[in-house]
Amino acid sequence: MDDLRLALVLNAVSPAVGGVLVRGEKGTAKSTTVRALAAVLPPVAVVEGCRFSCDPAAPDPACPDGPHPAGAPAATRPARLVELPVGASEDRLVGSLDLERALGEGVAAYEPGLLAAAHRGVLYVDEVNLLQDHLVDLLLDAAALGTSYVEREGVSVRHAARFLLVGTMNPEEGELRPQLLDRFGLTVEVAAPRETGLRAEVVRRRLAHDDDPAAFTGRFAEEERALAGRIAEARRRLPGVLLSDAALRQVAAVCASFDVDGLRADLVTARAALAHAAWRGGVEVTAEDVRVAARLALPHRRRRNPFDAPGLDEDQLEQALADGAPEDGPEDPTDPDGGPDGGPDGGPDGGPDGGGPGPEGPGPEGGVPEAGVPEAGGPAGAQSAPPPGGDHAPRREPVTAQAGEAYRVRRLEARGLGSGPAGRRSRALGDTGALVGSRRPRGRARGIHLPATVLAAAPHQRARGRADGGRLRLRGEDLREARRVGREGNLVLFVVDASGSMAARSRMTAVKGAVLSLLLDAYQRRDKVGLVTFRGDGAEVALPPTSSVDAAAARLGALPTGGRTPVAAGLLRAHEVLRVERLRDPRRRPLLVLVTDGRATSGGVPAAHRAAGLLAATGTSAVVVDCESGPVRLGMAGDLAAVLEADLVRLEELGADALAATVRATTTRPTGPTTPRRAA
Structure with a gap:
């Protein structure tokens, strides 16, 4: 967990690093660790009453709640950690038309979604690899532009959406799309400890928390405040940290050596190295900062296809650092302790070396997986002239x-329209995809098609006694639900x-x-x-x-x-x-x-x-x-x-x-x- 804590801390020091993807087996406290991040993040100054968390020092001129005048009242609130459920709807993520105001007042008002709530905070997606594709597409757009565009149902809104994206996943349940994988700045592989004493301590602390949560939290309150203070101090120190040309060449040499796609890896590694230097109290990026940053920023970017295991070769990393160092010798003025305070647990990088696991697991050259001799026997069906090496050949090992x-x-692609879960293969009717029409609900209405509902009710308003300027009068038979055609798996x-x-x-x-x-x-x-x-x-x-x-x-x-x-x-x-x-x-x-x-x-x-x-x-x-x-x-x-x-x-x-x-x-x-x- 040392690498996970360090990755979260580096993002807290410099949100520009781009977030963290946490990969690991089930039951390793991935979600618990991520949710604890909000408690140590510095507070956020916002324009009072702004639903989009505008910064009073530089408010968004296109804010839907703006424009905010100079000197607008400001407030300070804790940083938010907004959770995006795997089963969330598109409306919940990007926002939608405010139905209450649309039906009651007749105005097209916008109701913000989770992207607006996460602005200048943390957007956390548990089981991010199970997120539906249409939501992944929206996340990719917002993460790339720092802005959320909403064009739907008579609403046209643009608002800032810059957030720290943190996701957790169990690789056994499937991998991420390469586009989304690349959006995470850092990645960490976590696993449960195998040491008996450490496992016992985890259980002991969990039982203590269950018995008295308040007392347990109080035991660590001082340490938590100290960590929050250190993060805030590192943020203040960050603008003054120097990234020299020599260090930048090492960053470029490492990324080129591992043959990563694009230049995002170089940017992320440089930003993470700057954050690590500020975290350890340094004034200049060193080779050790670059080494720590590369171990966190590159493993998931080395995957050439979905069957490759993430990881870095340590010898290759050291050679790349040496190749990028100045000719008069490697630039690494840090001592083994990494500064006066070291990492979160005393070391320069907060724990172990942070290198991801190398390719493991069974491979095609895995020898003979099974022992024993294949069963021999006579023909069970009429066979003539069996070829050599067939079922009647001499006994041999598998x-x-x-x-x-x-x-x-x-x-x-399957024929016709199915109704299976969202995917990218066959055409299917469902809750996601392109809007192709509307229909009367079959049972409980899902995904109301508001324009079609209003159109169905409009011819009957006079007969229902609606006065001029009065509220729209709706009945159950007016409801229409959206008919969407997307793809199924x-x-x-x-x-x-x-x-x-x-x-x-x-x-x-x-x-x-x-x-x-x-x-x-x-x-x-x-x-x-x-x-x-x-x-x-x-x-x-x-x-x-x-x-x-x-x-x-x-x-x-x-x-x-x-x-x-x-x-x-x-x-x-x-x-x-x-x-x-x-x-x-x-x-x-x-x-x-x-x-x-x-x-x-x-x-x-x-x-x-x-x-x-x-x-x-x-x-x-x-x-x-x-x-x-x-x-x-x-x-x-x-x-x-x-x-x-x-x-x-x-x-x-x-x-x-x-x-x-x-x-x-x-x-x-x-x-x-x-x-x-x-x-x-």
């Missing part, structure tokens, strides 16, 4: 093939044959590359993904449906192959996964991608066809990827696709355009019995 290089696929369930017949490295490499490409597309489209594998005597859910496509990529990379081919078990397990997901999320439409050569050497072909028919009866859209190779083809995957009512594509046809067109054709074709067809 192997793990590397995934081929990922490539871009086209959007796989889907569930893509991969069912992958990992038997011995798939063990040929070249074949499995191509298969993994294709699946990895679709996973990358699912990340960009905000889909859920799942992974079912089958080999030996059964099938397993390698990854339950989740939004974390990088977790799916890790499981795919470590997937071993070997043993017999229980196709029926794989399809039955997929059927069960989809059945449970329909109960959990009935609006999300599934797409099943079965990757196999069709050989059912465990359980038999009839059992495989019965399982396929069970899935087809549910109306599940599916694609069968035929992995059979060689001059003699048995066509068993085609037979399976016919029963499954799925489209068929061969392994050698797994080019980006061919595979994407196949899946798209599957999801857009009318339902009903069909024969398997091959993609062009």
Whole structure:
């Protein structure tokens, strides 16, 4: 937590750093730590009565509550920490028409939203990776411009919206869009302590707080006041801190060495280095300040694709600092203690070195994940001339093939209009998206379309006894709700044959590359993904449906192959996964991608066809990827696709355009019995 405290403190000293993204496992007090920031922020001077927190020294000339005259009454209030719920509406974020005044007084008045409340304060988004895309777009605009523009329902408003953006997330639940990720100035990886004594102390303090919150808070009140005072002093010192040309060259050298996109990383690193110098009491930025800033500002900007783990290589960082130092020697006049006071916990950077974790986790070269010998046995179905290395080859250990290089696929879009959760794949009716009309509410009204409601009521005003200049008379039948068309996310369930017949490295490499490409597309489209594998005597859910496509990529990379081919078990397990997901999320439409050569050497072909028919009866859209190779083809995957009512594509046809067109054709074709067809 030392890195987290330091990152928050640096943003408190210099809000221009740009905020903090806190990544970590569940139950690590991410939200608790962020909410505690408001108590140590310096108070804010505002124009009295201004709903947009204008600074009395420099009021916004375009403030909707202005213009404010010179010498307007001022007030001081604590800095705000405004929380944006994941399920917030667009109106709640940017503001909307004041319905009470519009209906009661007949005026188009603006009611500010959370962006206005967060101006000159902190905007906190818990589970920021689950935020809906249309809200992310609004946040990106406001963060980039420092201004919120509202053009809707007869309201045209512009107001300042400069805030410190702080988000927390659990990477297991999905990653952020690259555009939003880059908007966070600093990032921190947090994890629960593994030391017994420290964990016991955490529990002890939590129990003490629950027993007597007031007494517990009083124990640390003096330390909190001292921290707030030190932050205020660092803010006053910040304008006088010097960023020399030598230090600036080190900043540029570090950012160039790590090959980050754009120049925002350079700006953030320079601002964080200045804030760190002011925090430790220095008058000039040193190499240590640049080192600390880089460890916090660069890890999340090094990700070249969503499957890369954030982190910095320490040796590369040191080499970049040395390359950017003056030729007569490195510029680092600080002592090991980092100044008279050190960091928040006595060290120059407030704790450990702050470096993010390097790439970890299972990789494609992870050796043999599973022990044991694949099951051998006779043919479970009529097989002729099995190719070498197939299910009848001599016993051997499972192997793990590397995934081929990922490539871009086209959007796989379902036919018609769905009603699933917000995403970026198929067209859907919902609460978000482009306004295309209005309709009478079906049940309780949601998302009132005010102009349509007024138009519906207007012809009846005289009959309802409205006097000239009187209030609008509304009835229940006048209400209209907005009809919006946006995009929905889907569930893509991969069912992958990992038997011995798939063990040929070249074949499995191509298969993994294709699946990895679709996973990358699912990340960009905000889909859920799942992974079912089958080999030996059964099938397993390698990854339950989740939004974390990088977790799916890790499981795919470590997937071993070997043993017999229980196709029926794989399809039955997929059927069960989809059945449970329909109960959990009935609006999300599934797409099943079965990757196999069709050989059912465990359980038999009839059992495989019965399982396929069970899935087809549910109306599940599916694609069968035929992995059979060689001059003699048995066509068993085609037979399976016919029963499954799925489209068929061969392994050698797994080019980006061919595979994407196949899946798209599957999801857009009318339902009903069909024969398997091959993609062009």
